[in-house]
Amino acid sequence: MDIITILFYLVTSVIILSAISLIIVNNTVHAALLLVLIFFNSAILWLMLKAEFLSIVLVLVYVGAVLVLFLFVVMLLDIPVRKNSNQKLYLLFSVVTSLVMFAELYMVIFYHNFTNEVNIITSSELNNTYQIGLMLFTDYIFSFEVTAFILLVAIIAAIAINMTEKQRSLRQDPGKQILESKKSRLRIIKGNKL
Amino acid sequence: MITMSHYLTFSALLFCISIAGIFINRKNILLLLMSIELMLLSVNTNFIVFSHYSNDITGQVFVFFILAVAAAESAIGLAIIVSLFRKRNSIEINLINKLKG
Numbered sequence: 146m147d148i149i150t151i152l153f154y155l156v157t158s159v160i161i162l163s164a165i166s167l168i169i170v171n172n173t174v175h176a177a178l179l180l181v182l183i184f185f186n187s188a189i190l191w192l193m194l195k196a197e198f199l200s201i202v203l204v205l206v207y208v209g210a211v212l213v214l215f216l217f218v219v220m221l222l223d224i225p226v227r228k229n230s231n232q233k234l235y236l237l238f239s240v241v242t243s244l245v246m247f248a249e250l251y252m253v254i255f256y257h258n259f260t261n262e263v264n265i266i267t268s269s270e271l272n273n274t275y276q277i278g279l280m281l282f283t284d285y286i287f288s289f290e291v292t293a294f295i296l297l298v299a300i301i302a303a304i305a306i307n308m309t310e311k312q313r314s315l316r317q318d319p320g321k322q323i324l325e326s327k328k329s330r331l332r333i334i335k336g337n338k339l
Numbered sequence: 340m341i342t343m344s345h346y347l348t349f350s351a352l353l354f355c356i357s358i359a360g361i362f363i364n365r366k367n368i369l370l371l372l373m374s375i376e377l378m379l380l381s382v383n384t385n386f387i388v389f390s391h392y393s394n395d396i397t398g399q400v401f402v403f404f405i406l407a408v409a410a411a412e413s414a415i416g417l418a419i420i421v422s423l424f425r426k427r428n429s430i431e432i433n434l435i436n437k438l439k440g
Binding site: 149150153157160161164165167168169173176177180183184187190191194195196198199202203206207210211214215218219221222224232235236238239240242243244246247250251254255258259273276277280281285288292295296298299300302303306307 | 348363365396399
């Protein structure tokens, strides 16, 4: 049993146990922290598969940005921790569904026998980041531009959804106009009171 | 010796766990988003495994694109959740019926 095998079983068992506790935990902050653990261990797993660039990107972008955003939203909203009622039926249903799906996927993996299909040629003269950059800026340059545009759209959408209207704005609010009644606008004054 | 089947089995197991997570946490929209992130992670692991064992870098380029799109998706999803919470003071899924769908 070499070091790679031990490392594989250690990392995958940590990921699986954290995933199981993530889906049954009630506290959302704990779930976000478990997700951090899962992403770190997945980065180790990707490093074992010689995908150095993506493993660093996973730590930087996901743990550094997306999960911090998750934690920020969880702590900003202050959601009360609450027990779900009527949980037994859904628990049974979810376990049955996921077991059936896993059995099907495992049958595909087992009977196709992926074990010795391709021989690995790891000795490449270029490193991983160089190879990805070469592909990204030659063959996939159009997809790269589209990805940049998607990120721009995400920035604009996230700002536009949460932008509150200013008080000084001259924009008319149709709802407020409809709810306006005659009594609040019109006052009848008798002549002798003037 | 760790073979390709080990990695693929692990990935399938992670995907099925997150499917169960979507069923169990159907009330909490934040945990639903986290389960979707887990699914994307298992799919990305599948891509990287196939890329490693077929000695082809294209799978890793795809994972790069998936990571970018998933980051955009979760940013917009969290923005929608914050806006919803400000309007209605709760993010329960069965209370989101404003559109009467």
